[in-house]
Amino acid sequence: MGDLDRAFQNWWKRPDHFARSTWHKKDINEGFAIRDLSVRRLNLKWGELFIPTCGWVKFRVTRAWQDITSASSARVTKDRSGRWFVSFTYPTPNIAHEPTGExxxxxxxxxxxxxxxxxxxxDTPELLSKGEQRRKRRLQRKLARQVKGSNRRNQPKLAIAKLSAKESDRRKDxxxxxxxxxxxxxxxxxxxxxxxxxxxxxxxxxxxxxxxxxxxxxxxxxxxxxxxxxxxxxxxxxxxxxxxxxxxxxxxxxxxxxxxxxxxxxxxxxxxxxxxxxxxxxxxxxxxxxxxxxxxxxxxxxxxxxxxxxxxxxxxxxxxxxxxxxxxxxxxx
Incomplete structure (x- = not known):
């Protein structure tokens, strides 16, 4: 069953939990799944993933290589700041916990x-420095004055997205x-x-x-x-x-x-x-x-x-x- 068929089946069976599939839009939820995985390791920090119609693509290894090789599938996604990620499907290991009675x-x-x-x-740590906060506000004012759909509007929009991604990453961490x-x-x-x-x-x-x-x-x-x-x-x-x-x-x-x-x-x-x-x-x-x-x-x-x-x-x-x-x-x- 393809991704589209599976999405519609999930929506028909559980409309309260799954949303209806929509058309792909630029810079919104961009990504795709890879079922048959082919990976190889280049060195301690880098590996390669074979993507159909694209060939071998390098990725940064941030997990145990054994977990990557034993994964059943992967998903390649792109966030709003233009960064590409690959996530491998693998069971999350249990967190070590000893009863404390607390x-x-x-x-x-x-x-x-x-x-x-x-x-x-x-307390959440400071997500952006004072200079980054001032730069973000300045870029937001600049973006508000520009015409929607224009090419020059993409430059401040991408800069704001990069700052927001940095802010989000620090909060999640x-x-x-x-x-x-x-x-x-x-x-x-x-x-x-x-x-x-x-x-x-x-x-x-x-x-x-x-x-x-x-x-x-x-x-x-x-x-x-x-x-x-x-x-x-x-x-x-x-x-x-x-x-x-x-x-x-x-x-x-x-x-x-x-x-x-x-x-x-x-x-x-x-x-x-x-x-x-x-x-x-x-x-x-x-x-x-x-x-x-x-x-x-x-x-x-x-x-x-x-x-x-x-x-x-x-x-x-x-x-x-x-x-x-x-x-x-x-x-x-």
């Missing part, structure tokens, strides 16, 4: 990408390394079930009913998307399901986690004095606002893991029940 709750935020209930802050470290160190990880798509919805409104604080909301949306919460949670779930020993990831309802006191469970919006300060109006407990939220998240996770048990920090005003979304490794159970 549990952690993680609060996703803008000031800090992730805050652990242990008090540790995980940090997420991969951070998620691996968390999976190795903790047996239970509790996250918020955030609806990022709804949170970053535009506030412009309509002509009849215009929105308020549109510029502020637009800046907040950019800050949220730059943190890549969805990718972080997804990679954490994927890695937890691919460990040598069982690691469980639970998603709980995020409502009231930032307003609830982690010590007395009193819920009051005014207790959060600022972005970084939480002062309970009932018991006087003072803590970092993100750390307090992370403690509430882990308490909610412990509440849903105990059979019939109540959360350690049950809300005083909230009437919802925490949804249980689990990610575990069935082979390690």
């Amino acid at each position: 549990i952690v709750g993680i609060d996703m935020g803008v000031a800090h990408t992730a805050t652990l209930s242990t008090g540790e802050f995980l 940090w997420i991969e390394k951070t998620a691996t470290e968390l999976v190795r160190n903790y047996d239970l990880i509790v996250l918020e079930d955030l609806k990022v798509k709804n949170m970053t919805r535009s506030a412009k409104g309509t002509v009849e009913s215009p929105g308020k604080n549109v510029a502020h909301k637009s800046g907040l949306n950019r800050s949220i998307l730059e943190q890549s919460w969805t990718m972080f949670c997804q990679r954490l779930s994927d890695k937890a399901a691919n460990t040598t020993e069982q690691v469980e990831v639970i998603f709980v309802n995020p409502a009231y986690t930032g307003m609830r006191c982690s010590k007395c469970a009193h819920t009051e919006p005014k207790s959060r004095k600022s972005q970084a300060t939480f002062l309970c109006l009932a018991c006087g407990h003072m803590d970092n606002a993100d750390v307090n939220a992370a403690k509430n998240i882990i308490a909610a996770g412990l509440g849903v893991t105990e059979r019939g048990g109540q959360s350690h920090a049950a809300p005083t005003k909230a009437k919802h029940s925490d949804p249980v979304k689990r990610t575990t490794n069935p082979q390690a159970a």
